[in-house]
Amino acid sequence: MNVLWLQSGGCGGCSMSLLCADTTDFQGHLRDAGIEMLWHPSLSLASGDDVLALLQSIIDGGMRLDALCVEGSLLRGPNGTGRFHMLAGTGLPMIHWVRELAAKAQHVLAIGSCAAWGGITAGGDNPTDACGLQYEDERLGGLLGPDFRSGSGLPVINVAGCPTHPSWVIDTLMALAADTFREGDLDPLARPRFYADQLVHHGCTRNEYYEFKASAEKPSDLGCMMEHMGCKGTQVHADCNIRPWNGEGSCTRGGYACIACTEPGFQEPGHPFHQTPKIAGIPVGLPTDMPKAWFVALASLSKSATPKRVKHNAVADHLVVKPAVRKTRLK
């Protein structure tokens, strides 16, 4: 499967993350899966005129393009000209190249939340008029338009995340290379279901604190970060705590809130990232699929039943009260 990887209005972090893929031989892993990188900005030898010749041969039909991976938002400004990113050496805006190449691609992948929805680059007043390939925040459209379908008939595949997890990218590419990926494998926001049908909450190591509403109050506290610290893990679609990052990590395991980086519009939550917005003391963002009345009732019940150990440890950065040891055979 011939893959072309382009970067535009982003940070390159999804590529850097990709290189952290859990394999002892990254280059061999791709090759063995039948994935041929025609060109990647960080990984390929070709520069300058060699790259331009490759892009032209794809557009002319001389070179088959099976998967176009775009990392970074698409910068439409200023005034629709795309001049906030002119592809070096070409005098043409990157959005021109992306449109031309997407029209030739069997599959188009948005790598990371910038390419999927606009992401961080679309923050604030969105000074560069940044958008995703087929979305602008949660609205269909983006650079390629709501009706775009790649050669395979699929919409743009949104491998969203900021950065995106290396395995989300590689597993998607491997499934495409094996021709086992179908439209039904995408969720309603066109994210691969294999990671987007989970919630960040699933597998969270803080779950005992969550159950008892024993909450962290300051950075580095061990408690649940939903009530005060802005954590959206109970609402956010991703398997970060089932498929950890860089060995044994995740945001919540690193001591900071899930900021919903796989979700459209996460860059402008309407409140400071580190604070949970509340109405009458109740978090506005309740756990997915949970009715408010149930949440309120459960929260008040579990708060009143919080064991001392959980309560104290929640506001410390290490265990100050250890679980009791009962020297009997546990029933």
Added chain:
Amino acid sequence: MSSRLLVGPFNRVEGDLEVALTIADGRVASAQVNATMYRGFEQILQGKDPRDALVYVPRICGICSVSQSVAAARALADLVGVSPPPNGQLATNLILAVENLADHLTHFYLFFMPDFCRPVYADRPWHAEVCRRFLPDSGEQVRAATAARQRWFTLLGTLGGKWPHTQSVEPGGSTRAIDAAERVRLLARVREFRRFLEQQLFDAPLELITSLEDEDALWAWHARDPMGGDLRCFLSLVPDLDLQSLGPGPGRYLSYGAYPLSDGGFALPGGLWRHGAQEADPVDTHSISEDATHAWLAQARTPLHPWHGLTRPEPDKPQAYTWNKAPRLGGEVIETGAIARQLTGGQALVRDAVQRHGGVVYTRVLARLIELARVVPLMEAWLQALQPGERFCEPVHLPEHGRGMGLSEAARGSLGHWLVVQHGRIANYQIVAPTSWNFSPRDAAGVPGALEQALVGAPVREREKTPVAVQHIVRSFDPCMVCTVH
């Protein structure tokens, strides 16, 4: 007869880069460096809660993400007037060092060395061996280094949750306390990386590498086994390709000082190093200014200090040719990076090599590899110094008004954040990144930036459209274009 050449897209530079060259008599006569992409982080941050910077700024850059976080956390700490507890300081040093060393490894194996595999060098005696080691998709050492890098970053999974865009770095320290058992595992991971460096890169113990006190000692060690390990493989190319005289920089080197210590000093002290100096001058950050004459950005009457910096696009501005401003220190062009840190940080071999050759392709790459050998033992000591059970992070309360400066050293050089807060909101946020310095455009006086100067005189072969010597020089700075403009 002179001709023009427009070179791009450059890859293996992190971000997009274009260089316009004027060629005369087979050499570069002048160069203009264009950072081709603008995103507007300094505009996006306006009006936000100051702590939101900790979410936004790491996302300026996917390769110096932690460096950006550290600079922002320090700017916020400066605003409040606090410093992290000892564990927080050590953990932050460790997190930053993981990124910086990974970047050095990535630069050498994935970004810099592959250029020597180009067919233009097919007649050189070392070419087949270099291809065996460094071809991007199949080179044995490239693959081994990618695997070592992947393992190395598992340190950050534990120390900071994930990389890039690690959000554990706070003004009050680190949000992830490390316990004694975790420390044992982290030390084992550092030893694993040490083994990779000692077996593959250096073919020698790290302590032997850092004890090479001058070039004579370096080249005597090289002569014992000229292709033994990847550093000596690189050294073998240096005289053959004249890399010791390729790409001379401005001869002034800036480091803000890397890895603060609890006594107030730095593990790698900073300063301004002038060519031929015996010691570093102190850095006066008040003398930093940015000139927007040749940037597609609004320009004040005079160059501005970052406290008063202005970032407003003017895409139709005449005479502009890049999105990057021109930073100057006391009005002067400077170079920054591992070479500066090792000069101001007193590394004997790097000082000797730069004294003889200046800042060139060879000395920039040498300094980076020496830094790898020098910082790994520091990390081992920092891990040992952690006090499990003691605080890693103190809560901080931000004032409604004030300002803070945060300085950091990214792999590729000096990074500064200048934050102004009014009514509890960000009123101005200015970022001067390492490659903003190194790949600066001309200033109002027409003085070219460091890379623009370094490219002058570079050889251009007949019919070359992407001159290989230009690529070596550009990549020797380990540029990060996404940081440059941000």
